[in-house]
Amino acid sequence: MTKKSVQELAVLIGTTLDRFIHQEQSAFPYATGELSHLLRDIALAGKIINREVNRAGLVDLSGAMGQSNVQGECQQKLDVIANIRFLRALQRGGEVCAIISEEDEGIIYTNNDNGKYVVAIDPLDGSSNIDVNVSIGTIFSIYRRVTPIGTQANMSDFMQGGRKQVAAGYILYGSSTMLVYSTGSGVNAFTYEYSLGEYILSHRNLRCPEDGGIYSINDAYFEQYDPNIQAYLVNSRKRGLTARYIGSLVGDFHRNSLKGGIYLYPATEKAACGKLRLLYECYPLAFLAEQMGGSASDGQQPILDIVPQNYHQRTPFIVGSSKMVGEVVAALKRSVTGSVEA
Ligand SMILES: O=P(O)(O)OC[C@H]1O[C@](O)(COP(=O)(O)O)[C@@H](O)[C@@H]1O
Ligand SMILES: [Mg+2]
Ligand SMILES: [Mg+2]
Numbered sequence: 001m002t003k004k005s006v007q008e009l010a011v012l013i014g015t016t017l018d019r020f021i022h023q024e025q026s027a028f029p030y031a032t033g034e035l036s037h038l039l040r041d042i043a044l045a046g047k048i049i050n051r052e053v054n055r056a057g058l059v060d061l062s063g064a065m066g067q068s069n070v071q072g073e074c075q076q077k078l079d080v081i082a083n084i085r086f087l088r089a090l091q092r093g094g095e096v097c098a099i100i101s102e103e104d105e106g107i108i109y110t111n112n113d114n115g116k117y118v119v120a121i122d123p124l125d126g127s128s129n130i131d132v133n134v135s136i137g138t139i140f141s142i143y144r145r146v147t148p149i150g151t152q153a154n155m156s157d158f159m160q161g162g163r164k165q166v167a168a169g170y171i172l173y174g175s176s177t178m179l180v181y182s183t184g185s186g187v188n189a190f191t192y193e194y195s196l197g198e199y200i201l202s203h204r205n206l207r208c209p210e211d212g213g214i215y216s217i218n219d220a221y222f223e224q225y226d227p228n229i230q231a232y233l234v235n236s237r238k239r240g241l242t243a244r245y246i247g248s249l250v251g252d253f254h255r256n257s258l259k260g261g262i263y264l265y266p267a268t269e270k271a272a273c274g275k276l277r278l279l280y281e282c283y284p285l286a287f288l289a290e291q292m293g294g295s296a297s298d299g300q301q302p303i304l305d306i307v308p309q310n311y312h313q314r315t316p317f318i319v320g321s322s323k324m325v326g327e328v329v330a331a332l333k334r335s336v337t338g339s340v341e342a
Contacts, residue, residue, distance in 0.1 A: 017043055017179065017190045017199035024183065034116055035142070035167060035183070038095040042119075042140055043179055043199060045089035046171040049082050049124070049138065050192065053173045062131045070105040071312060078130050079103060082123035082138065090119055097145060098153035100311045102280055107158070107311075113150050117166070118143050118157045120280040120311075125170075126248025135174035137250030141284040142167040158279065158311065162304035168284035170250050178202070180254070182291040203258075208294035211323040212260025216245045216252045224268035228331040249276065253285050253319065257292055262320035264328065266299065274298075274316035278308060282317050295322040299332040 021039050025031045056062045056078060065075040083103040090096045090110060097115035099108045102122045119142055126136040144166050145157045169181025177192035179199050187206040190199035215236045222230060237243075244261070246252050252263050265274050276282050286296035286303035296303040296319040306315060318328050 015201035016196075017201070020188065020190070020201055024185070032116075034095040037093060038090075038117055038119075038142065039167065039169075039181065041089045041093035041095070042086070042138075042169075042171075045086045046138060046177075046179060047192070047197070048085050048089075049078075049171070050173055050177045052078060052081055052085075053130070053136065056130060057133075069103045071102070075103065076124070076127045076130050078136075079124045079127050086121055086123045086138070086140075098157060100158055100279065102277060102312075105311075107153065107155070109152070113152055116144060116149065118145050118153055120158060120283070122277070122280040125250045125281065126246070129246065129248050129251075134248065135172060135246060135251035135254075136248050137173060137254075138171040139250060139281055139284050140169055141165050141280060141287070155311075159308045161307060162278075162283035162286055165283060165287050168287040170254075170284070170288075172250055172254050174251060174254070178254075180206070180288065182288055184291065187288050187291045206257065206292050208257045208289065208292040209260030209321055210293070212256065212262065212321040213240075214242050214244050214256055214259060214261030215324075216243070216256060216261060216263040218245060218247070218265070219243070221268045224270060225266055226332065226335050228335045229264065229266050229328070232328055232331050249281060249285070253289075256320045257289070257294065260321045262318065262324035262328065265317045267316045271314070273314040275314060276317045278303070278306060278313045278315045279311060282315055282319075285317075285319060289319050293322065294320055295325045296320075297325055297329050299329060300336075 021036045025036045065077050065080050067075055069075050083101055087108060090099055094112055095115050096110050096117050096119050097113055098118045100120045119140060122139040124136060125139050129136050143160055143164055145153055147153050147157055167183040172178045178189050180189040189203035189206055191202040193200050256263055265276050267274050282303050289296045298316045318325050
């Protein structure tokens with residue numbers, strides 16, 4: 001372990017999310033503080049969801065809602081509650097003019113056309129894990145609007161493309177609760193300290209190892225994957241890589257980013273575009289991956305270069321350690337030329 005100076009330790013132990021955001025944003029002379037407030041609104045809503053997640057089994061918050069969302073997926077009670085809480089926080093905060101959410105079909109207006117930002121959100125990711133006390137999360141993506149302030153936001157504000165995100169992040173409700181975000185100058189992670197009610201900086205400038213020993217994929221669809229993905233997986237087993245798959249994207253992504261590994265949700269025979277949603281799952285995690293030195297691809301191009309077409313668009317997703325992602329992309333290029341690795 002490298003020896004840290006007293007000053008370094010004090011910074012590590014003592015930096016609250018609020019203080020960090022303030023310090024980070026004050027480095028930008030023209031910053032108005034609105035993005036800082038927006039990040040704080042998300043962090044606050046995350047605290048409320050965290051409380052609901054923790055007591056779900058005690059207060060009748062587990063289980064299905066008995067209705068489907070716009071994508072035909074069965075909604076859990078916490079999906080609905082998380083959606084309400086985040087929308088409320090963003091509507092009341094004053095910095096956001098419009099939102100898109102996994103749980104709603106179109107744009108949700110905040111009745112504040114003066115808000116500078118728009119947000120795309122997956123309020124609760126990994127909802128099939130809620131009832132079994134396994135890590136779940138919230139994923140968010142923030143853009144500066146392109147429509148004039150004072151007018152009603154529209155689709156163009158959300159269709160800017162992943163490289164235009166001004167910030168992205170997630171909250172992981174796991175064995176500890178963490179908020180991980182980036183505003184484009186590295187990724188920092190904050191662990192929620194219950195006794196203080198504060199997120200405290202715990203992982204400064206996270207870096208994803210260039211190579212790793214973990215692969216994460218839903219093996220149940222093996223027969224439906226492209227032959228070159230199948231070959232990659234067979235080869236991964238032969239090489240002795242470790243297979244880990246939670247089924248909560250946010251948890252799988254977090255583990256692989258810290259330890260080094262790859263997450264794949266490729267196209268299948270039944271779902272030619274895969275399952276995961278570009279705007280509020282893949283763009284934000286791809287933004288973080290690149291900020292950490294990792295990479296993210298749909299097999300043909302970097303995720304952040306995909307031109308978006310609609311709010312709930314899906315994409316194949318390969319993300320993690322850059323060397324591993326590069327290997328899968330190379331394998332998929334062989335599929336385009338019609339060859340399969342022996
Ligand atoms: O069960 P599958 O097909 O492996 O899908 C798991 C994936 O689906 C998701 O649960 C989708 O997210 P939601 O729970 O937000 O719908 C991801 O978190 C996860 O990685
Ligand atoms: Mg999700
Ligand atoms: Mg969700």
